[in-house]
Every structure is written in C-alpha cells, then in structure tokens.
Amino acid sequence: MNHLTTREILEFVDGTILDGQRTHVIAHLEVCSRCRSEVEFHRTLVGAARRQPPHAPTRKFTDRVMQRILPKGQRRWIQTIMNNAGGVIAMGIVLAVLGYALLSSNSSASTQPSMITEMVKVCDDLYAKVQEFLKVQATKLESLSPKPRAIGSIKLILLTLLSLVALGAVDRWLIQPRIRARK
Amino acid sequence: MKPCVLVGGLRKCKVLHGNVMSKPDQEMIRQILAGEKRALAELIDRHKDRAMTLAMRMLRNREDAEEAIQDAFVRAFQALPRFEWKASFSTWLYRIVCNVCMTALGKKGDLPHLALGEDDERSLDAPSADAPPDVEYESREFQSIVFDEIEKLPPLYATILTLFCIQEMGYEVIVEVTGLPLGTVKVRLFRARTMLRLAVGRRLGVRQSAAI
Numbered sequence: 001m002n003h004l005t006t007r008e009i010l011e012f013v014d015g016t017i018l019d020g021q022r023t024h025v026i027a028h029l030e031v032c033s034r035c036r037s038e039v040e041f042h043r044t045l046v047g048a049a050r051r052q053p054p055h056a057p058t059r060k061f062t063d064r065v066m067q068r069i070l071p072k073g074q075r076r077w078i079q080t081i082m083n084n085a086g087g088v089i090a091m092g093i094v095l096a097v098l099g100y101a102l103l104s105s106n107s108s109a110s111t112q113p114s115m116i117t118e119m120v121k122v123c124d125d126l127y128a129k130v131q132e133f134l135k136v137q138a139t140k141l142e143s144l145s146p147k148p149r150a151i152g153s154i155k156l157i158l159l160t161l162l163s164l165v166a167l168g169a170v171d172r173w174l175i176q177p178r179i180r181a182r183k
Numbered sequence: 184m185k186p187c188v189l190v191g192g193l194r195k196c197k198v199l200h201g202n203v204m205s206k207p208d209q210e211m212i213r214q215i216l217a218g219e220k221r222a223l224a225e226l227i228d229r230h231k232d233r234a235m236t237l238a239m240r241m242l243r244n245r246e247d248a249e250e251a252i253q254d255a256f257v258r259a260f261q262a263l264p265r266f267e268w269k270a271s272f273s274t275w276l277y278r279i280v281c282n283v284c285m286t287a288l289g290k291k292g293d294l295p296h297l298a299l300g301e302d303d304e305r306s307l308d309a310p311s312a313d314a315p316p317d318v319e320y321e322s323r324e325f326q327s328i329v330f331d332e333i334e335k336l337p338p339l340y341a342t343i344l345t346l347f348c349i350q351e352m353g354y355e356v357i358v359e360v361t362g363l364p365l366g367t368v369k370v371r372l373f374r375a376r377t378m379l380r381l382a383v384g385r386r387l388g389v390r391q392s393a394a395i
Binding site for chain 1: 220223224227228231232233235236239245248249252253256257260261325326329330333344348349351354373376377379380383384
C-alpha cells in the first residue's frame with residue numbers, strides 16, 4: 001500500500017489541503033492505521049509546540065525600552081532618581097550629618113527648661129542633677145585629653161559642598177558610564 | 184499568551200491569567216501617539232515575550248536576542264507615526280525583529296542561507312516517515328522533548344516554526360514577516376515540521392527501547 005506523503009499529511013493537518021486531495025486522504029486514512037497515527041502525531045506536535053512557554057526578556061526590559069524611546073525631558077522623575085541613586089543616597093547622608101551637627105549645637109546652647117507642675121519640677125531636678133554629673137565627668141575627661149579643635153560652621157558648609165561636588169563627579173564620570181556600558 | 188482572535192479587523196489578545204480582553208493594538212497606538220506613556224509600556228509588555236522567543240530562535244543567545252528586540256521596539260516606536268495599518272502592528276513589529284536579527288547575524292557572519300536544492304518542494308512528496316512510537320502525548324516529558332528539539336533545530340527552520348506554532352501565524356503573515364516567497368515559506372515550514380517529527384520520534388523511540 002502506498003502511504004500518504006509528508007505534504008499530504010501536513011496539509012491535511014493544517015486544513016489547507018485541496019478538496020479533491022482531501023477525499024483521497026480521508027479514504028486512505030480509513031484503511032491505513034499507520035498514516036492515521038502519523039496524522040495524529042503531527043497534530044500533537046503542533047499542539048505541543050503551541051503550548052511551549054515563551055522566552056521572556058529580563059525584568060527591567062520595558063523600562064529600558066521606554067527610556068530609549070522617550071525624550072530625556074519626558075522621562076519619569078523616579079527613573080531619573082533611580083539612575084542617580086548613588087548620588088542621592090550620598091547627598092542624603094551628608095545632609096543628615098550636617099543637620100545632626102547643627103541641631104546638636106543648638107540644643108547644647110539651650111537654657112534650662114521652665115515647668116509649672118510639681119512632677120515636671122521633680123523631672124527638672126533630676127535632669128539638672130544628671131547634667132551636673134555629666135559636666136563634672138566632662139571636665140574630668142577634658143583635663144585628661146587635649147581639647148579638640150572645633151570646626152567652624154563656614155568650614156562645615158564648605159566641606160559639605162566640596163563633598164557634594166566630589167560625589168557628583170564620581171557619579172557622572174565613573175558610575176554612570178559603567179551603567180550605560182552594562183545596558 | 185492565548186491565541187489572538189481577529190475581531191472586526193482588530194487584533195484582540197486574551198491575556199493569560201484572567202479572562203480580561205485587553206485593548207486592541209490599534210487603540211493603544213492611538214493613545215501612545217496622544218502621549219500616553221502607560222499605553223506604551225502596556226504594548227511593550229504585550230509583545231515582548233513573543234518577540235523575544237522569535238529573536239532567541241534566530242540568534243540562539245539571550246543577550247543578543249534581548250538587545251535585538253530592544254532595537255526593534257525602539258525602531259518600531261520611532262516609526263509609529265508613519266505606521267499605515269497595511270498589516271497588524273504585531274506583524275509589522277515581528278518583521279522589524281526579523282530584520283534586526285538578520286542584521287545581527289550578518290554582522291557575525293552567521294547569516295543563514297540555503298543551497299538552492301534544499302528548498303526543493305519535491306522532497307515533500309516522499310512517503311512519510313516510519314510509524315510514530317506509541318506515547319503519552321499529553322505528558323510533561325513529551326512537552327519537554329518537543330521544546331528541546333525545537334531549540335535544536337537550525338535557526339532558519341526554528342524561526343519559521345516559531346512564527347507558525349508559537350505566534351500562530353498563517354502562511355501569508357509569515358511571508359509578510361520574513362519577506363520570503365510563499366513557496367519557500369511552505370517548504371521550510373514543512374521541512375521544519377518533518378525534522379521536528381523525526382527528532383522527537385527518535386527520542387521517544389530510544390526512550391521506549393530503553394524501557395523494554
């Protein structure tokens with residue numbers, strides 16, 4: 001018996017076979033189990049191929065494409081921040097240190113708190129005692145070690161600005177080119 | 184992704200996980216041209232996996248494939264205002280992906296080409312292969328064998344098979360995407376399927392004889 005050709009089987013599976021040939025193929029399939037199983041096998045193969053999981057690009061793919069498509073001015077501010085994350089974090093740390101230094105200098109200059117109620121008075125007394133104790137301890141320590149040189153506020157601001165400029169330069173000329181090269 | 188269905192000339196895709204009918208490409212493109220960035224991200228998300236699968240089959244390298252589809256998306260969106268709807272957006276996009284991948288292959292010196300005799304349709308008129316082995320077609324193992332064997336097909340055939348099976352394109356659309364003549368598409372697709380059938384049959388046959 002002459003079996004069906006590959007073309008006949010595939011066209012029959014796809015439903016693209018011509019009407020005249022279809023009749024011949026169907027008649028053959030009724031009597032030939034080998035060709036029937038071949039047709040079934042091809043159908044299953046196409047089905048299995050259609051169920052294959054697609055290859056997915058990496059997680060940030062969409063963001064990267066959008067970054068390339070959108071003009072610079074239209075990019076989302078969050079993306080700009082993320083791109084300069086190193087600089088932003090460093091700036092935050094510098095500002096936090098600066099703020100802490102300024103706040104602590106203000107609190108040391110503040111006077112004794114004045115309160116009305118008795119409870120607060122008790123607390124005040126305790127606070128005063130603790131402060132006195134600490135002052136005595138501080139004086140003792142100062143007499144033991146040489147006095148450190150205080151940094152003036154102008155120097156502090158200048159140092160902060162210098163560090164910001166340095167961090168900006170590192171970000172622009174060292175970090176950003178590497179990020180771009182990796183992309 | 185589930186199969187796309189043509190509704191009133193527009194392509195609507197049913198999103199896997201949830202039977203929500205998402206907006207057709209045409210509407211999303213209108214929104215993109217009106218400056219809606221969310222629509223842009225959504226359209227990229229919709230097509231990126233299929234584009235990546237196609238590029239992977241052609242380039243066989245993850246990094247190269249991702250770079251290629253990135254370029255393809257950028258080119259497509261930059262040319263979007265000039266898009267004329269002669270074909271669906273996906274057909275147009277996959278054509279760009281194909282072109283970018285071919286350029287990448289050309290740069291590497293890997294541009295696939297066939298000897299003239301290889302596209303000869305007469306080879307398809309030969310009797311079919313030996314009877315297929317008796318197997319459990321729905322099993323996970325069978326699926327995994329089919330996946331492996333598609334990955335092993337030469338890029339030329341794997342590409343056509345991907346467009347036909349995974350993208351579920353008809354011959355005419357494959358012709359549009361690849362720019363190949365209809366006869367060549369048919370022959371390559373039939374050949375790809377025959378190669379896949381033989382490779383899977385061989386694997387299953389070996390497995391069966393080992394079990395005996």
